[in-house]
Amino acid sequence: MTADARNVHLSRWFDAPREAVWAAFTEADQLARWYGPAGVSVDPASVSVGSELGGEWSLTMVAGTRRIPLRGTITQIEAPRRLVVTDAMPDGSIVTMTIDLTEEDGGTRLTLRQGPFPSEVADGAETAWSEAGDKLAAILRPTG
Amino acid sequence: MVVHDDLSQVFAALADPTRRDILDRLSVRDFTVGELAAPYDISLPAVSRHLRVLADAGLVTRTTHAQWRRNELCVEPLDTARNWIEDLTRTWSARLDRLDTHLKETI
Numbered sequence: 001m002t003a004d005a006r007n008v009h010l011s012r013w014f015d016a017p018r019e020a021v022w023a024a025f026t027e028a029d030q031l032a033r034w035y036g037p038a039g040v041s042v043d044p045a046s047v048s049v050g051s052e053l054g055g056e057w058s059l060t061m062v063a064g065t066r067r068i069p070l071r072g073t074i075t076q077i078e079a080p081r082r083l084v085v086t087d088a089m090p091d092g093s094i095v096t097m098t099i100d101l102t103e104e105d106g107g108t109r110l111t112l113r114q115g116p117f118p119s120e121v122a123d124g125a126e127t128a129w130s131e132a133g134d135k136l137a138a139i140l141r142p143t144g
Numbered sequence: 145m146v147v148h149d150d151l152s153q154v155f156a157a158l159a160d161p162t163r164r165d166i167l168d169r170l171s172v173r174d175f176t177v178g179e180l181a182a183p184y185d186i187s188l189p190a191v192s193r194h195l196r197v198l199a200d201a202g203l204v205t206r207t208t209h210a211q212w213r214r215n216e217l218c219v220e221p222l223d224t225a226r227n228w229i230e231d232l233t234r235t236w237s238a239r240l241d242r243l244d245t246h247l248k249e250t251i
Contacts, residue, residue, distance in 0.1 A: 093152075
């Protein structure tokens with residue numbers, strides 16, 4: 001896994017046919033079953049995934065009492081190898097999730113990219129930390 | 145789990161030099177609004193507004209103690225913001241672990 005300043009990148013191999021991995025990302029009932037990370041579930045009734053350009057790709061995550069909606073639009077779809085979903089954030093910024101699936105060693109290689117996170121998040125981090133007072137900086141854990 | 149709008153709110157809160165200075169002072173001990181406002185050349189209501197922005201971003205907790213509100217620093221959002229790429233990557237990694245399990249159960 002690598003990350004540049006504004007995007008998250010992951011690459012992982014799955015012991016499953018490409019069509020199965022594709023279905024996991026594009027079928028509502030499947031997406032609801034795995035999309036929440038540990039401790040987070042997805043409200044199955046909230047999942048809406050289209051199959052065409054311009055279609056919706058939305059769901060609501062539930063973490064304790066908190067509901068976190070994702071509202072995306074499919075901006076590229078080439079089954080079963082590429083899915084691009086664009087999300088408009090509450091602050092007006094646009095974040096894109098790109099999924100690429102390739103057949104590899106009898107299974108499927110998934111490459112995922114998400115971003116760009118807006119400059120206030122990426123650049124603002126650098127400014128805030130470089131200008132933070134010594135005492136504040138001293139109490140924070142160093143990044144690994 | 146890292147959520148984009150939480151991060152934006154933390155960084156927006158940190159974007160102001162007075163608010164960064166307030167956090168720096170709160171990292172030593174808690175303060176009342178009056179104590180926080182004393183060294184700044186701005187009004188008490190203006191300092192209150194800064195504290196509200198910080199509280200809304202989860203960076204400061206406010207407790208009522210006798211008649212005065214005390215303001216305390218919360219480090220957790222700062223750590224998350226500082227490590228946001230690593231945290232978001234970890235969130236995705238956990239998600240893909242669940243995808244792996246899901247695929248094994250489905251096919």
